[in-house]
């Protein structure tokens with residue numbers, strides 16, 4: 001129904017599925033039927049996605065957004081035909097950019113995995129709404145996107161501080177945390193989408209989740225060392241009757 005529903009992940013998935021170009025049609029700016037103005041969200045997302053494509057070596061012209069009303073059938077036909085011709089001229093995705101299939105898939109997968117992180121760090125820009133077209137020109141720059149991807153934050157659980165309260169495990173949206181009762185929790189870095197929920201959820205008195213940037217994440221502790229030895233009530237107060 002609304003261009004604003006088109007998520008960054010949908011566009012990247014389309015490219016991962018092998019399409020050579022993605023066209024998004026939205027209602028004219030400032031003519032949204034709702035208060036949400038989703039077409040601005042779509043525009044901001046496309047501007048970010050074009051920089052991501054450029055970063056991974058794909059031609060950003062493969063992604064286009066145009067705004068028009070439902071009554072402009074002729075304009076729609078012209079724009080789509082023109083885009084089709086442009087995409088044909090660009091050639092097959094990846095191949096034209098000198099990337100083999102494996103490399104293309106791995107580059108697309110690397111940015112797709114970071115979509116939640118990218119949406120969180122860019123949430124203000126993604127929601128922005130300017131009145132002048134030129135204000136959008138540099139909404140996202142390649143340098144900024146490269147820095148964003150270089151400075152990705154990883155999350156790690158400090159084995160000395162984790163008290164196995166299981167709060168982070170229950171809140172993680174992608175089940176990236178391995179743990180349980182009396183077990184030190186561990187984040188599976190391959191599954192983690194870097195949303196930061198565990199960092200916010202870990203109680204302050206434990207402060208076990210650490211943010212890591214610019215240095216390697218320590219390897220997970222071996223399974224055999226994850227059990228937390230709790231003191232029994234008798235051990236805690238030996239004189240109690």
Ligand code: SF4
Pocket residue numbers: 155171172173174175176177187188191192193194195196197198199
């Ligand atoms: S940052 Fe934490 S909560 Fe978010 S996906 Fe990674 S492990 Fe799960």
Ligand code: SF4
Pocket residue numbers: 157161162163164165166167168169179185201202203206207208209
């Ligand atoms: S919320 Fe903190 S203390 Fe509790 S299991 Fe997670 S990392 Fe450990």
